[in-house]
Amino acid sequence: MSLEAAAANPSDGTTASGSSFYAAMRILPRAQREAMFQIYSFCRQVDDIADSDGPRPERLAALQQWRDDIDALYQGHPPPRLADYVTSVRKFDLKREDFLAIVDGMEMDVPQDIRAPDIATLDLYCDRVASAVGRLSVRVFGLPEADGILLAHHLGRALQLTNILRDVDEDAGLGRLYLPREGLLLAGITGDDPVRVIADRALPKVCLPLAERAKLHFQKADEIMNRNKRRAVRAPRIMSKYYRAILDLLLARGFASPRTPVRVTKMARIAILLRYAFI
Template identity: 30%
Template sequence: MSVALLEHATHTIAVGSKSFAAAARLFAPEVRRSVLMLYAWCRHCDDVVDGQELGFTAVAQDAGAAAAALARLEAQTRQAYAGEPMQEPAFAAFQEVALRCAIAPQHAFDHLAGFAMDVREARYETLDDTLRYSYHVAGVVGLMMATIMGAKEPAVLDRACDLGIAFQLTNIARDIVDDAQIGRCYLPAQWLREAGIPQEELALPRHRAALARLAARLVEQAEPYYASATVGLAALPLRSAWAIATAHRVYRQIGIEVKARGARAWDERVGTSRATKLWLLCRGGVDALASRFRKTASARPAALWQRPIHAAGRHAAPATAV
């Protein structure tokens, strides 16, 4: 792997996700490089579809332009798996990690399907719909990350997917108002009707108290997924378990802060301070060590949303077909 690709990936995560960047430093060097390269691809795809740069709004795109951008990403992903030369640094990085770590093509295309849902301006009527979206944009990233760390057992991959879903539910709660300002809403429409909030008025200050209750409800929905994910730590190498446990603690703390701030949760972007991250890093280390002594894994709760299980060898469907 070239130094330039690693520098590109390191810069991408440092700017695009300060929360995960802190945890990523804990991985063993080879795993960390692969994780960073995968993150760079995920961030690039998100930015291309949304007309952003490293998560920050750059230019607005109409639906036609976004659909064309998504089609290019699908084509480039196929080319990456075919071993063709990649000019875009994010795709060169993805090609290397995907082929070396045998990341299933279906996982990559499932991730692109999440962006397709945004392009189509999908509506989320029920919590299951929100969970399905969360799988595509984050749960499947957990599957790819776990693959990089050497996880192969379906039960372990389920726990990795659960963590990604928990992360996304937390992100949705934190970003409700920001998303609403660009015309997006990932909260279940059923919840909005029950709360008496018209979707087109979601960002208005007069709905903050009701919105805070919905955000708290979503944060609570993430809890069983965070709990499930903890069980998967035992299957990971110790340093990987430490990194993932730290990310788990940091993202969960963001949800706790959103819930605690109530109607003030969107006055400024909720995050964690450097001191808090250091404390959570220590707690993550304790979690990782404790996982070494866990003799039996508890069964995954049947009530949790189950990721789709694709038949072995099935050709990945285009994201726009999902």
């Protein structure tokens, strides 16, 4: 599940109007807010294609149509569904390659479901479905180029790895397994059948190192945000704190079966919003 899909995942009490994404973006000035919701809408639409149960050739064709539409947008004749994006693309210098990278990431699940990718493939997936979203977002937020790209790299991976750990059971139900093959082999798990893997008693040995990697990315993201203007990092900091809270809940619960869903309470979400948006 992609970062943007997780931001609207009802199982976490985070529908479009109540998600951590929505709360973080609501504090932005109007032009930035509109641009971010356009990015969000784009991500949701391509993610819905990838996650649908339609025939794979039809899903591939629909994603290719999005690529064609993005090309048309940047060639100066946007299709109707992207007409409103023209102002944001120009105002914030949003890059065509980042929109295309998101489509490429969603497409990684379409020809066949991802199952135990090697670490390099997993990192590429995280870059496309999460960090590419971040690269678009930091331009809207107004971060300096170098720090913005670096923040997108680390925070995107932190959030996406947290999603993978949180949704391991849900993804297995869809026939997907995002845990890295190298980690499975180190834990003595040789198969890649999602249902069997998530029932294996060695699963915590796979998940804990991934959680540690996510923590390191959160720490690097914090370092970058700490050296930038508070106003420019308010929204990404709120997202970071929400997802770090999810990771902490996962670590406190553990990864042994049975795994109960984790949820950041409403009061905790309000506290994060108040602390990092207004105080």
